[in-house]
Amino acid sequence: MNGATGLGELVRLAARRSRWFYLAWVLALTLVVPATAAAYEQIIDPANADLLITTMTGIMGVLGIVRSTRAQEEDGRIELLRSGAVARHVPLVAGLVVGLAACAALGVLVAVAMIVVGAPAAGSVAFGGGLALVGATFLGIGAVAAQLTASARTANALGLWTLAAAYTLRAVADGSGEGATARLAWASPVQWMALARPYADERWWVLALPAAATLLLVVGAVALEAGRDHGAGLWAARRGRATAPERLRDASGLAWRLHRGQVVGWSIGMLLFALAMGSLSTSFGEMLEEVPQLRIIFERMGGGAERLVEAFFVAMLSIVSVVMAVLAVSLFGRLREQEERGHAELVLSTALSRRRLLGSHLAIAALVPVLLLAVVGAVLALNQSRSVGDWSIVAETAGAALALAPGGLVALGIAVLVHGWAPRLGWVAWVVVGWSLFMAWVGTALDLPEWLTRLTPWAALPQLPVEGMDWTAVLVTLAVAVLLVAAGAVGYRRRDITGL
Template identity: 40%
Template sequence: MTAAAAHLSARPARPRHLAGTGALLRLALRRDRVMIPAWVLALGVAVASMGSSFEALYDTAAKRVELAGSMNANGSMRALYGPVFSDSVGGLIAWRMAGFGAVLAAVMSLLIVVRHTREEEETGRQELLSAAMVGRRAPLTAALLAALLANAVLAVLIAAGLAKSGRPAAGSLALGLAIGCTGMLFAGLAAIAAQLTESARMAKGLTGAVLGLAFALRAAGDAATADATSPLTWISPIGWSENLRPYAGERWWVLLPFAAATALTVGAAYALTARRDIGMSFLPARPGPAAAPRSLSGPFGLAWRLQRTTLLGWTLGFLCAGGIFGGIAKGAADLVGDNRQTREIFERMGGQQGLTDAFLATMLGMLGMIAAIYAAGAVLRLRGEEIGERAEPVLAGAVGRIRWAAGHLSVAFAGTAVILASGGLALGLSYGVSVGDVGGHLGPVLAAALAQVPAVWTLTGLAVLVFGVLPKATTAVWAAVGGCLAIGWIGPSLKFPQWVMDLSPYGHLPKLPGAEATAAPFLWLLGLTAVFTAVGLAGFRRRDIG
């Protein structure tokens, strides 16, 4: 052996931080073989097929010019959808889907990353894998690569679909990149959250809170300016996606902030993961008291202890959102002239009882649809406790299955009413102050917010049904929630058939405040909720744990 060879053989081998990345990536794609294609196809096809809907609704250039002018002249509509930068069909597609698509891509990405990082550690699977030839950074790398692949395919599908339907190739590519890049940025943020928090639920909640803040900043900025130049809009990554301006003189340089922010977040995630042990976090749980309080003596107290932080966060978020929406509701009636098309859009979304009431009804409906995300997560916490092997020790004692499940379900059902009441209260107060009539508007707006509860409870009952009967198909719950959100968000403006609108429980609710309401739809939804819940609990009582 030569001296050089001997020297090299004596040197310690460098740690293979990325060893096993390929195998973990294949495993992640195998586990997400349903979720990722469902997200990508649903969102990609929705964006790519929207051009035909706009061509049917606004078949002349004059109609499109009138629509763009009306939307840009109204701060409330800009807060909801953003400004219109071009009155072409492609420009209307970008106006309608740049922000909405970016939000959905962000949700998809955070679910992928958290599932294959913090959730793997929380369940103990990552420790088992790390005992083999798996590098320290391999799990995070595999999760980010899975998110990158999903967002890349989504961007290509959007760009190719729009280009094939006759839209300009540059604008189609810009819109695809705007949505895909937003998804990757939030994948990086989710990776950071997975290092900071001790549970997958907290990581998702923290990233979701950042996403909600980004949407609120974008809404406030667009409400203030008609050309998306507000500093609030530029602070938000969702604002970057619309400022890329597909089909309106694309600003390709806006991709630079996306690239820089993504690189920064991913680099921070790698730095953090190198400085902690598997299963640990930078924000660990505080040690509890030596003796448990009496409130933890039963399953209801335990469920409240586990879910109270999440409920508090959602409540504060709805308070902020309600305050913002109530403050801009006054501008709903400040339209340029007597524009028939704008009035029709308002009426399809919020009813025919007047523009301001229609806007309030639209905002409350959106809060109701978002509340279903909280409700589904609260119910599926049962599944998390089950697969995390924390439910079995509880059920081994004197606590029955139904009683244990009832503790979490009480938080899910009651918490839904609490967060909707908080959003309605803030919206009613903010709007009442802006028009100088708090007493006359607070009660109706609060009642309208609570009127969303039966629809949310129907989806909550559906989550119970899936948990009890098909526990391994919990992805279907998120698909149902996302489908209802998509129907309610884009269905009215694109005149979806009534049978499609009726697939969502929200489509059966009266447009409050202002519209006439009868008890029938509420009773039907509550009855359906009871059936779903009863069947789900019966199935849970009979199936095996785990």
């Protein structure tokens, strides 16, 4: 038995288990890249527009490797494989092989797509290659995280926090212009692709950075794996309290406990985003005055605002409100997970009613994103208010954000309806928010017909302050959301809880 025994079989198994995951990510990213690039083509060089893309690729890398290594180990599947003729590091290496193949496919597809939309070939290769290598780096980061902790959730969190740190590093470096702080960008993996300057006199050697980092991380992960027991992490599992705190006494106490981490993580992330975007807003006007095409795009995204700052706020809020719908659907998805894992069976065998169980997750999934949306609106406007000296802008922007909230609640309502009647169709709500996100992000910039870009739950809602407040539209959208939730709740009380 040598070090590669069983590699072929396990690579096939990993590919089979992860094919839809990677396929969805790679296709989505491949579609978004040229669309964004075409939209911004003449104005911004594509590398700058694509921090989003590198970040998404990083997320794919972390989630991809953790789901095919630590998550499998935690569920006890790798134990069975290891009892067969499989060398020690083969499960990890098989996951890496499949993940690297997905990154490579992404790189090739993006490069080809860019060339097809008319970008220079050399730049497109640097762009696709850079993207693939950044993905590979985060695959490596995820692989190391998967060795440190025994829980897949913690491993995911570790990887994603590293990604967030890299993102923040790049934001700090960007904001500081020139000098020593600007050089910090070199320490941020999400920036490496842009530092290779695709389409602008490519610096090919920069791509050696992510390649070397990937190699180091993979070697590191294998070395760490050699030093731990199966099923264990390098960090010992912590002990907890012997009795439950007073708060953990009913369905809402349990739901909050289960959602807490995700809620805190998202809140910090969204606040940072709002602060960063808010600080941009004041300098934004001057920047846009110089670039007429970008001004046109933002006016379009901003619902035709006269003042560019308003257009900027409207554009940001229309995206953030859809991102909050993503959060809402994801939070509500916890209920499905509770059923799949058998936790729901346990709590429903107590005096807890289905209505309360549903309500406990629904309340968090509805309230947290709406609150967060209002806070993001307020924080976004802080800088502008300070520079103008008019604090009423803060309340107005928060109000504008809230006027968009019913759209996200409709998306949540669809998730509840589907879960109540046909839990197998859980992906439907994700299609709705995915489509809405795509339309909010690039639909307007691409100048797609308005009936198409407005084919979302947000269609009727007013874009304040560019448009006037339309109470009818807001209340009708809200009523639709309430009806969807109510219909879903009826179904949930009637169907079998089978553990799916």
